[in-house]
Amino acid sequence: MPTILIVDDSSVDRRLVGGLLEQDTDWNLEYAENGRAALARLREVNADVVVTDMNMPEMDGLDLVRAVRVHYSDVPVILMTGQGSEALAIEALDLGAASYVPKSHLNDSLRNSIEQVLGLVRADRTYEQLIDCMTRNEFTFLLPNDAALIDPLVDLVQQMVGGLRLCDPIGRVRVGMALEQALLNALYRGNLELSPDMMHQASEKLLSEGVDLVEQRRTQPKYRDRRVFVEAHVTKEEARFVVRDEGPGFDTSTVPAPHDAHALEREGGRGLVLMRSFMDEVRFNDVGNEVTMVKRREAVPDVPPDEGA
Amino acid sequence: MPRILVVDDSSIDRHMVGGLLKKQPDWQIEFAEHGGQALEMLAASQPELIITDMMMPVVDGLQLVAAVKKQYPLVPVILITSKGSEDIAVKALKLGAASYSPKSALAQDLVETVQGVLAVSSEKRTSARLMSCMTDAHCSFVLNNDANLIPALVDYLQEDAQRMGICDEGERVRVGVALDEALVNALYHGNLEISSELRDTDGKAYVALVRERTSQPPYCERRIHVTAKMSPTEATITIRDEGPGFDPSRLPDPTDPVNLEHLGGRGVLLMRTFMDNVIYNETGNQVTLIKRAASGTAENEKC
DSSP states (O other), rough: OOOEEEEOOOOHHHHHHHHHTTOOOOOOOEEEHHHHHHHHHHHHSSOOEEEESSSEEEEEEOHHHHHHHHHHHSSEEEEEOOOOOOOHHHHHHHTTTTTEGGGGGHHHHHHHHHHHHHHHSOOOOOOHHHTEEEEEEEEEEEEEEEEGGGGHHHHHHHHHHHHHTTOHHHHHHHHHHHHHHHHHIIHHHHHHHHHHHHHHHEEEEEHHHHHHHHHHHHHHHHTTTEEEEEEEEESSSSSEEEESSSSOOOOGGSSTTTTTTGGGGSTTTTHHHHHHHHHSSEEEEESSSEEEEEEEEOOOOOOOOOOOO | OEEEEOOOHHHHHHHHHHHHHHTTTTOOOEEEEEEHHHHHHHHHOSEEEEEEEESSSSOOHHHHHHHHHHHHHSSSSEEEEEOHHHHHHHHHHHTTOOEEGGGGGGHHHHHHHHHHHHHHHHHHHEEEEEETTTEEEEEEEEEEOOOOOOHHHHHHHHHHHHHHHSSSSHHHHHHHHHHHHHHHHIIIIIIIHHHHOHHHHHHHHHHHHHHHHHTTTTTGGOEEEEEEEOOOEEEEEEOOOSSOOOGGGGGGGGGOOGGGGGGGHHHHHHHHHHHEEEETTSSSEEEEEEEOOOOOHHHGOEE
C-alpha cells in the first residue's frame, strides 16, 4: 500500500488533492502544510512519493526538494506548479524533483504522474517477456581473482544465450561449461600460475592444502593485482567470448588438436577438450593469455525458451 | 563469520533467541532493543541478516522491514511472529521480509530458517559483486507496440545505469521518468500517430483509437528500436520509432517557464531536465538520451 505525502499550505487544496487521490486507490494519504512539517512527517512515515505545492510559508517546495534529496534521496517528489511558480519549479526539477503537474491539470494528470513514478521505484521484476525482444547483448567485465564470481557470470551468460535463443537448453549448458573452463584457466593457471594439478584440486576443493595455496597467491603482490578480462557478445546469430588473463601465458603449440582423443587423458587437457567440443571456434593469441570462443546459432525450433530453467 | 542482528524489546526474548543462535559456532550475534536502535546500528555497519520481533516501541517490525528494504536491499529480515501479530507479519512479508519463524516454534525452526535465508542472500550478494565488476554493456531491443513492455524495459535500463554507477537511488527514478516519456512517445505519437491533445480532451476516444491502431496496418507493423550503451562514465540510450516523425525545431523551448502550463511539452521538458543531453534526428523519429555519471561517484572502484 503506497503512502503519498501531500504538502500544501492551503487546506482547500490539500482537500482537493486528497479527494482526487482517494478515489479507487488503496493509497495511504498523509498531509503536511509546509516543507518543514513535511520533513517532520517523513521522519515518522515511510512515504513512497511526496506531492508538493511550490509557494508555501516556512519552507517552500524548492527547499523541500533540496532537503529530501539530501535526507531521503530514494523518495521521489512531484511538484504541483501554478502560475507564478514556474521559475521556481524549473529550478526544483533541476535540483532533484521527479516530475511535475500543472495545477490546472491536477484532475486529469496527477494520478497518472504518481502511478508513473511509483512504477519506476525499485521493483522486483521479471524480464522474461523483455528478453524475447532483445536482439543483441554485449558486456565486458574486469574480475578480481575470486572463483566465487565465476558461477554467477556463467549463469548470466547462459541466460543471455537462452534469451536470444541461440541454442537449445543442452546447448546452453555446454556454452556455460566451456566458458567456465576458460574462466577457471584464466584465474588459476593464468593469473595465479598454478599447475593443472593444483588447479584441479582447487576447483574441486579436494585438498585444503590446495585451497591454502590459492589463498596465499591471491594476496601476494606478484599475483594479487592481476585481473581477468571478459568480453561477451551475443546476438541471435552467434555468441562470441574473449577471456584474457594477466599471467605469462603458455605455449599454445601444446594445445591438442580438435579431435585428439589422447588429449582426454592428458593432464590439464580436460578444460581444452570441453571448450573445443562445445564451441564452434576456439582460438588462442600468440602469447597464450587470451582465448576467443565462438558459438554459432543452432537450428532451434521456434518455441519459447524452456520454462524449467 | 555471519553477523546476525536480533531486534526485540523484551530482554527475555533477546536472551532466548540469542541462546539458540549462539549454538552455531561461527555466527556472531548482536542485539538492538527496537527498530530505531537497529537502524542506527545499520547506518554504522550492516550485518548479514536481521531477526526482528513485530511489536516494539519507537520503530516497530513493520517499519523496520520497510526501512531496511529501501536502504539496505541486500540485508534480509526474518520476522518472529506471535499470536496477535499475524496481520502485520503478512504485511511485512509483502513489503519484503525474507521469512518468518513463529515464537512458539523458535527452538525447532529458527536456526534452520536462518541457514536457508543466509544461503540465498549470499548468492544475491555474489551476484551484486559480479555486477559491480561490469565495465561496459551494450544491448539492443526491438519492441512491438505493447505498452506492457515499457515498464520492464525501463526497469532493466535503470538497473544497468545504477549498477554502472551512473545514477544513485535518487537519480534512478528521474532517469526512469525520462526513459518512460521517450518510450511512451515513440509508441503513441510515433508508431500509432495519436496526438496527446486527444488524450487530454477525450480519454475514451483516445483509448478506442489506441486499440484500433494496435491491430491496423500500417501502425501495427511498426516497431520501436532501442539501443543502450553503458559505461561507468556515461549511458547513451537511443529510441527510434517507425512513424513519420515530426519537426524537432517546433518543440517548445523547455527553458521557457511558460511551457510548464502546457501538458504537451511535459515529456520533452522532463527528458531535457533529467538527462544531460537529448538529441533528435532531423526527421524526429529518433531520440538519443545521454546521462553522464555525477563526478565523484566511482562505484566501479571496487574491482
